[in-house]
Amino acid sequence: MIEANRIYNEDCLLGMQRIDDASVDVILTDPPYLYLKNQKLDRPFNEQRFFSEAKRVLKPDGFIVLFGRGTSFYRWNTMLADLEFTFKEEIIWNKSYSSSPLMNISRIHETVSIHTKKNGTINKVKIPYLEMKGHDIDAIVTDIKRLKSALKNTKSLDAVLSFLENNKVPMDGDNVLSTSISSVIGTQNRCVAAMRGIQNGMNEKSIIRTDFTYSRNTFKHLLTGNNESAGAGKREINVVQSMVFGYNEKSIIKQGRDHYTTIHPTQKPVRLLERLLALVTKEGDTVLDPFSGSASTAIAAWNTNRNFIGFEIDKEYYNASVERLNKILATTKQQKIAI
Ligand SMILES: C[S@@+](CC[C@H](N)C(=O)[O-])C[C@H]1O[C@@H](n2cnc3c(N)ncnc32)[C@H](O)[C@@H]1O
Numbered sequence: 181m182i183e184a185n186r187i188y189n190e191d192c193l194l195g196m197q198r199i200d201d202a203s204v205d206v207i208l209t210d211p212p213y214l215y216l217k218n219q220k221l222d223r224p225f226n227e228q229r230f231f232s233e234a235k236r237v238l239k240p241d242g243f244i245v246l247f248g249r250g251t252s253f254y255r256w257n258t259m260l261a262d263l264e265f266t267f268k269e270e271i272i273w274n275k276s277y278s279s280s281p282l283m284n285i286s287r288i289h290e291t292v293s294i295h296t297k298k299n300g301t302i303n304k305v306k307i308p309y310l311e312m313k314g315h316d317i318d319a320i321v322t323d324i325k326r327l328k329s330a331l332k333n334t335k336s337l338d339a340v341l342s343f344l345e346n347n348k349v350p351m352d353g354d355n356v357l358s359t360s361i362s363s364v365i366g367t368q369n370r371c372v373a374a375m376r377g378i379q380n381g382m383n384e385k386s387i388i389r390t391d392f393t394y395s396r397n398t399f400k401h402l403l404t405g406n407n408e409s410a411g412a413g414k415r416e417i418n419v420v421q422s423m424v425f426g427y428n429e430k431s432i433i434k435q436g437r438d439h440y441t442t443i444h445p446t447q448k449p450v451r452l453l454e455r456l457l458a459l460v461t462k463e464g465d466t467v468l469d470p471f472s473g474s475a476s477t478a479i480a481a482w483n484t485n486r487n488f489i490g491f492e493i494d495k496e497y498y499n500a501s502v503e504r505l506n507k508i509l510a511t512t513k514q515q516k517i518a519i
């Protein structure tokens with residue numbers, strides 16, 4: 181029998197045989213892409229057997245979420261179609277850096293395909309405003325300009341705009357202080373504090389209001405003074421709404437690497453995997469990663485209250501991944517996994 185919330189040091193094709201039929205909600209995995217020469221992680225596996233096992237262990241509304249590239253990726257997607265999985269979506273992971281700088285075209289993305297065994301539906305997921313737009317200062321400036329045009333008192337917004345656009349903090353009168361971002365952060369300027377609040381969130385307060393819920397109409401009312409003026413200020417309202425409620429997840433996800441915690445050559449960022457899991461799981465679901473590597477999938481599942489099962493054939497990667505996972509389990513006072 182297979183226990184949940186464990187990584188097993190074994191060939192996934194053997195390990196998966198011990199998983200019950202229709203017991204797994206999602207397989208999220210990044211199999212060997214089979215193009216790296218002389219690298220131990222790129223071992224060929226029996227693909228036909230693997231995808232048949234994947235189908236057997238998944239629940240009818242379960243999903244397989246598959247990273248890949250090139251010929252093997254197209255072949256795997258065709259195999260899934262032949263096994264009567266239903267293709268749901270393709271996601272591009274924009275990693276912004278090239279892992280193969282010697283190639284003629286700098287490849288800065290990886291592809292992910294999402295298929296359901298039968299009748300799974302992708303969740304509607306909201307991504308916080310700054311996580312979606314944080315990489316794009318110009319877009320944030322445009323949004324603030326929109327808000328500015330809707331508000332009567334623009335003094336504070338002018339300061340925020342000036343800070344974002346010119347790295348300058350306006351002082352009273354027209355006197356403008358030119359300064360570095362770090363020294364701006366150090367000042368007590370209220371506008372900068374507001375900016376910090378937008379970026380980092382606010383500390384919890386001693387009085388928590390739960391009686392006030394935001395809705396589309398709330399913002400129409402706040403910004404236009406009445407509920408009737410549909411159309412007026414609509415773009416500005418959309419901006420405020422996206423700041424408060426976030427954006428629907430997009431088919432291109434920009435996500436940097438987990439720079440300081442890399443223990444595996446093809447380690448995926450945990451936050452990327454959390455965003456993918458949010459699309460296809462709910463709390464309490466069981467997530468399987470048969471090619472577990474650094475255990476990033478397990479960590480993403482754990483962080484978001486999902487159960488995980490992992491297989492990693494290589495002893496060295498397995499040991500490093502369990503050590504990584506145990507550090508995280510320790511912070512949540514969970515029992516460690518024995519290597
Ligand atoms: C592309 S890497 C996965 C990286 C992982 N997504 C991460 O974020 O760290 C593929 C992993 O599968 C492992 N592997 C290869 N064949 C395997 C098999 N038959 N069973 C289990 N693991 C295998 C390799 O050792 C490698 O660590």
